[in-house]
Amino acid sequence: MGTIQLKKVRKAFGETVVIPGADLDIKHGEFIVFVGPSGCGKSTLLRMIAGLEDITAGEILIDGKDMTDTAPAKRGLSMVFQSYALYPHMSVRNNIAFGLKMAGETPEQIAPKIAKAAATLNLTEYLDRKPGQLSGGQRQRVAIGRAIVRNPSGFLFDEPLSNLDAALRVNMRIFIMQLHQDLGSTMVYVTHDQVEAMTMADRIVVLNRGVIEQVGTPMELYNKPQSIFVAGFIGSPKMNFVEGNTIGVRPEHIAISDKKGDWPGTVKITEHLGSDTFLHVDAGKRGQITVRATGESNYGPGDKIWMTPDAKRLHHFDAQGRVTKV
Amino acid sequence: MATTQSQAIGKWALAPSLLVLSGWAFIPLVLTIYFAFLRYNLQDPDNTSWFGLSNFYYFITDPYFTKDLLHTLLLVFSTIVTTVVGGTLLALLLDQPFLGRGVVRLLMISPFFIMPTVSSLVWKNLLMHPVFGLFAGIQTYFGALRPIDWFGTFPLISVIIIVSWQWLPYAALILLTALQSLDEEQKDAAAMDGTPPLSYFRYIVLPHLARPITVVILIETIFLLNIFAEIKLPGVGGVAGNLTYLVFSQLNDANDVGAAAAGGLIAVVLANLVSIFLVRIVGKNLEA
Numbered sequence A: 001m002g003t004i005q006l007k008k009v010r011k012a013f014g015e016t017v018v019i020p021g022a023d024l025d026i027k028h029g030e031f032i033v034f035v036g037p038s039g040c041g042k043s044t045l046l047r048m049i050a051g052l053e054d055i056t057a058g059e060i061l062i063d064g065k066d067m068t069d070t071a072p073a074k075r076g077l078s079m080v081f082q083s084y085a086l087y088p089h090m091s092v093r094n095n096i097a098f099g100l101k102m103a104g105e106t107p108e109q110i111a112p113k114i115a116k117a118a119a120t121l122n123l124t125e126y127l128d129r130k131p132g133q134l135s136g137g138q139r140q141r142v143a144i145g146r147a148i149v150r151n152p153s154g155f156l157f158d159e160p161l162s163n164l165d166a167a168l169r170v171n172m173r174i175f176i177m178q179l180h181q182d183l184g185s186t187m188v189y190v191t192h193d194q195v196e197a198m199t200m201a202d203r204i205v206v207l208n209r210g211v212i213e214q215v216g217t218p219m220e221l222y223n224k225p226q227s228i229f230v231a232g233f234i235g236s237p238k239m240n241f242v243e244g245n246t247i248g249v250r251p252e253h254i255a256i257s258d259k260k261g262d263w264p265g266t267v268k269i270t271e272h273l274g275s276d277t278f279l280h281v282d283a284g285k286r287g288q289i290t291v292r293a294t295g296e297s298n299y300g301p302g303d304k305i306w307m308t309p310d311a312k313r314l315h316h317f318d319a320q321g322r323v324t325k326v
Numbered sequence B: 001m002a003t004t005q006s007q008a009i010g011k012w013a014l015a016p017s018l019l020v021l022s023g024w025a026f027i028p029l030v031l032t033i034y035f036a037f038l039r040y041n042l043q044d045p046d047n048t049s050w051f052g053l054s055n056f057y058y059f060i061t062d063p064y065f066t067k068d069l070l071h072t073l074l075l076v077f078s079t080i081v082t083t084v085v086g087g088t089l090l091a092l093l094l095d096q097p098f099l100g101r102g103v104v105r106l107l108m109i110s111p112f113f114i115m116p117t118v119s120s121l122v123w124k125n126l127l128m129h130p131v132f133g134l135f136a137g138i139q140t141y142f143g144a145l146r147p148i149d150w151f152g153t154f155p156l157i158s159v160i161i162i163v164s165w166q167w168l169p170y171a172a173l174i175l176l177t178a179l180q181s182l183d184e185e186q187k188d189a190a191a192m193d194g195t196p197p198l199s200y201f202r203y204i205v206l207p208h209l210a211r212p213i214t215v216v217i218l219i220e221t222i223f224l225l226n227i228f229a230e231i232k233l234p235g236v237g238g239v240a241g242n243l244t245y246l247v248f249s250q251l252n253d254a255n256d257v258g259a260a261a262a263g264g265l266i267a268v269v270l271a272n273l274v275s276i277f278l279v280r281i282v283g284k285n286l287e288a
Helices: A042-050 A092-102 A107-120 A136-148 A166-183 A194-200 A218-223 A228-233 B004-036 B054-061 B063-094 B101-113 B116-127 B134-141 B155-180 B184-192 B197-224 B243-252 B257-286
Strands: A004-013 A016-026 A031-035 A057-062 A077-080 A154-158 A186-191 A203-208 A211-216 A240-242 A247-249 A254-257 A263-272 A276-282 A288-294 A304-309
Touching: A004 A042, A016 A042, A016 A057, A016 A211, A031 A042, A031 A194, A042 A057, A042 A077, A042 A154, A042 A186, A042 B184, A077 A136, A077 B184, A092 A107, A092 A136, A107 A136, A136 A166, A166 A186, A166 A194, A186 A194, A194 A218, A203 A218, A203 A228, A211 A218, A211 A228, A228 A240, A228 A247, A240 A288, A254 A288, A263 A288, A276 A304, B004 B257, B054 B063, B054 B257, B063 B101, B063 B155, B063 B197, B063 B243, B063 B257, B101 B155, B116 B134, B116 B155, B155 B197, B184 B197, B197 B257, B243 B257
Parallel strands: A031 A186, A031 A203, A077 A154, A154 A186
Antiparallel strands: A004 A016, A004 A057, A203 A211, A240 A247, A254 A304, A263 A276, A263 A304, A276 A288
C-alpha cells in the first residue's frame, strides 16, 4: 500500500498564504514529481506530506488513514533531503540503522536489513566510514539507504540531485528510476528541473504560487498544457508565445523555408547541439522566436527565413493565460 | 609572485618586530627563571646569592602547597563542570523561540563583562554577606536564625559559585552559537527517524556540541588556573587559596622574590600538565 491523498490542504504563515488549498490523489506505486519555479510551494507541500510542516487546514490521508496530525515517523514515509542530512558523527552503518534503532528494533533485527540495503546501494565497503569521508554521490546513496531500510509505503525526495554535478545527476536519476521499478513503492519527488520531471515522472504536478496548475503524465503536459504557465514551464527550449501571448507554439513545431511561409524573420543566433540546431530568430513585431531545426541546418546569423507553425499544434490562450477550446 | 629576493627582504623587514615580540615574551620568563635560582628576599636584599633548587624545594614543602594545589584543581574542575552542564542547558533554553529572546540573550552575556574585582565585591557584600547579603535576607525571611556565612563556612564553594557565575555566560554563548549551526535538515531527518527528545539530545545534539565543549573546556582551564581577585577580595586566600594566591603571598607577605618566582614556574608547568591531560581526554573530539 502506498496511496497518498491531499484534501483541500492549506498552508499559511499568519497572513501569508503559501498554499491556498491543494487536492491531489496519488496512487500506489506512482512516481509523482512536483515541479515549479523556486518559491512555488512544492517543498512546503512535500514537507506537509512528511509531517515536518503543520497543516493550516485540510487533511492528508496515507493508505486511506487520516494522518494530518500524525508524527512524521508514524506516517510510514521516508524522506531523502537535498543536503542529504546525514548525521556527521555516525558511521554509514549507524546512519542507516538510526531510524530502526529509534523504532526499538534489536541489533539482530537491524543487521540483515543494513546488509541488504548496503548491497543494493553498493555501500558495503563504506559501512564503517563517516559521511565526511564519502563523495557526494555516495552520501546521496547513504541517504537513500537510510530511507529504504525502514521499508516505507512511500518515499519523499526533496530536490535530491541538486547538489550533484551534471554527470552524476544523470546517473542518480536513472538509479532512482531503477529503484522505483525494483521496489514498486510510491515516490513523490520535488524538483525545479523540468527535465527531471519529464524523464522520471509517471505524473507531473506543476505548481505555481502554491496552486496546482495541472496534473498529468509528461506527454499530456507537453501536448495539452492547460495554461500558459504550464506551456512555458514544460519543454525545452521554452514554447514561443506570439500575438500578445494568445498563441503558443513549440520550437519543434515550426517549419522553416528560405522562400515562403507565414512569419518572416532574421536569424540572430544559432546553437548547434549536433542532433539539433536551435535558431533564435528576430521575427519583427512577433518578437524573438526559437525554432528547432535539424542538426544539419546551416542557417547562420543574418539569414532571412520564413517560418510556418504547424496549425494542428498551436496552443491558444485567453487573456488570463488559460487555454481556450479551439 | 614572491621571488627569492623579495622573500629575503621580507625576512629583514620582519626582523625588528620579531625581536620586540620575542623580547616581550622572553625577558619576563628569563628573569623569572633567573630569580627562581636566587636567594632573594626583599627584607634582606643585601644577602642575595645563588640558591640552587632550594626555592623550589621550599615552595613545594610549604604546608600550603598541597592544599592550594588541590584547591586549584578543584576550582578548575568544579567550575568547568558547572559551566559546561549549565551552559548546555541554558543554550538549549535560549535556542527555543520565545518572546523577548533577544533581550534575554543580551542580558545573559552581561556577567562576563563585569570586572572580577567588581563582581567579587558584589557577591561578597551584597549577596553572600551573613548579615546584609541577599541570601541571608532570604534565609531570615523563611525563619532562619543564623543565616549561612558563605565565605566563613564554605570558602572554596563560594569562590566556585562566583567564578561559575562569571563563566557560565561564556560557555552558554559558545554552545548557543554551536546549536544554531545545527543543520535544519538534520533536525528534520531526526524527526523522520522518530527520534524522541532525549535520544535527539544524546545522539544528535551532544555529538554536535562535542567540539565547542572541548574549546570551552580548554579556554576555561587556561583562565581558571589564574583566578585571583575572587579569592583575594573576599579574603579567603588562607583557607581557599590556589597556587596563584600562594605565589602572591610569597611575594606580598614573605617578600620572598626567589620563592615566588619558583612558584610561578611550578604553576606554569602545572598549567601545561593540566592542558596536556585535558587535550588527551577531550582532544579526540577535535578530530573528524
